[in-house]
Amino acid sequence: MAVGQVAFTKADREKLAELLWLLNWISVLTGAMLFALGVFLKIEIQKWQEVMSDQEILRVPHMLMTTGVAACGINFLGGKICLDCADTKKFLRWKLVMIPYVVCTFFFTFCILVGALMCYSVSTQLEESLFLGLRNAMRFYKDTDTPGRCFLKTSLDLLQIHFHCCGNSGHQDWFKVQWVSNRYLDLSSSAVLDRLRSNVGGHFLMDSVPFSCCSTFSPRPCIQQQVSNSSAHFHYDKRSQLMNLWGRGCRQALLDHYTAIMTSIGVTVLLIWLFELLVLTGIRYLQTATENVLRLGDEHLESHGWILEKSFAETARLNLNIMKNLGKCYQAEERQQDHNINTHGAGSVTRQH
Structure with a gap:
């Protein structure tokens, strides 16, 4: 029917x-x-x-x-x-x-x-692609003089400003990478050299974030350096740092x-x-x-x-x-082709004899 x-x-x-x-x-x-x-x-x-x-x-x-x-x-x-x-x-x-x-x-x-x-x-x-891509981009943030990477700093800064986000999963991701280029570090300073020697791989790691992580809704000037150290800033409680920096990660x-x-x-x-x-x-x-x-x-x-x-x-x-x-x-056609090939081969051998 x-x-x-x-x-x-x-x-x-x-x-x-x-x-x-x-x-x-x-x-x-x-x-x-x-x-x-x-x-x-x-x-x-x-x-x-x-x-x-x-x-x-x-x-x-x-x-x-x-x-x-x-x-x-x-x-x-x-x-x-x-x-x-x-x-x-x-x-x-x-x-x-x-x-x-x-x-x-x-x-x-x-x-x-x-x-x-x-x-x-x-x-x-997409989530996996963003996780790996942002992680690599943060590693190369400092390479402003390297061909192929020189625009990553601008792209990341614009990304964090546009989407009100910071880091991959949060602002603490910046603590795990060196995002300041060596050309802007005073290598004659003992404090800088000590920090380079104390970190794995000789990276200059610190508890600070780029300026683009600063929240425009913060009631006080942005605190970028020593973010996790409450005693380094007057009247600053690190528990309220979400008001100071964007709290959402850029991946999300x-x-x-x-x-x-x-x-x-x-x-x-x-x-x-x-x-x-x-x-x-x-x-x-x-x-x-x-x-x-x-x-x-x-x-x-x-x-x-x-x-x-x-x-x-x-x-x-x-x-x-x-x-x-x-x-x-299709199988019958293949068998016929194989038969023709075998027949042709046998005929050639017979003529040779």
């Missing part, structure tokens, strides 16, 4: 064709929207790509842009096909194209769903930022997918109903359209048998 079988009169088929023509043109606009969302997401990622360890997350905007371009092309062609399907004689020009077109539209619609799911599944990978700040963007884009893409699924269903009904009219031989007669000609189980069994037969044909 056919799945989703519906009866269509001639007037119903014409109205369906006209409606699908309109929906396909709307789908061209949604395809352009998909492309625009991909471009927007790529730009947002590239703003802070210097603090990411890998660029695998760029697969999401690339997927959206590719799907958007495909949507524009497929739906533009679909509008022309659906308009011609209103006339049975014009449908004959597209009869051989309809099955490949429906299959391509199905896979394109599936790709939209994959793009939406990618927006929700990338958060774990960026993760929240991108998660909000991804969630919004994911919802939009899911809505586009539902719309494209509706268009695909309508095209399938139009195709099957019009083909049945051609079998009947009279376009004025009522015809039936369906999503699947047989039940889900029968369709799956039929496709499985087709795949098995293709596999058997």
Whole structure:
């Protein structure tokens, strides 16, 4: 029994064709929207790509842009096909194209769903990328004279100021790296030399943070040096240092930022997918109903359209048998080629004798 079988009169088929023509043109606009969302997401990622360890997350905007371009092309062609399907004689020009077109539209619609799911599944990978990227960027913060790293200081400072964050997980991350370049250290000072000798790897570590960690909401001038030493500053309680420095880590700040963007884009893409699924269903009904009219031989007669000609189980069994037969044909062809090679080889040996 056919799945989703519906009866269509001639007037119903014409109205369906006209409606699908309109929906396909709307789908061209949604395809352009998909492309625009991909471009927007790529730009947002590239703003802070210097603090990411890998660029695998760029697969999401690339997927959206590719799907958007495909949507524009497929739906533009679909509008022309659906308009011609209103006339049975014009449908004959597209009869051989309809099955490949429906299959391509199905896979394109599936790709939209994959793009939406990618927006929700990338958060774990993004968090790891930000953790490693920020850790490396903080290590190279001081290398303002090294090619390829000279802009990391500016990028990190702008990041901390823009997102009101400090360090990777918090301001104490700056205590574990040397973020002051040796060129700005007085190496003739015994205090500096003692600190360099006392730390592992000869790094100049101290309980201080860059200026960009300072909170603009602090009621007093920012305390950057000896942050953990309450006695070093007048009327300073290190328990209230959250008022002095940004309390949130930049990894969480960026993760929240991108998660909000991804969630919004994911919802939009899911809505586009539902719309494209509706268009695909309508095209399938139009195709099957019009083909049945051609079998009947009279376009004025009522015809039936369906999503699947047989039940889900029968369709799956039929496709499985087709795949098995293709596999058997391929194996038979390989055996025949091996037989020909062996026969040719034996003939060559016989002639030599």
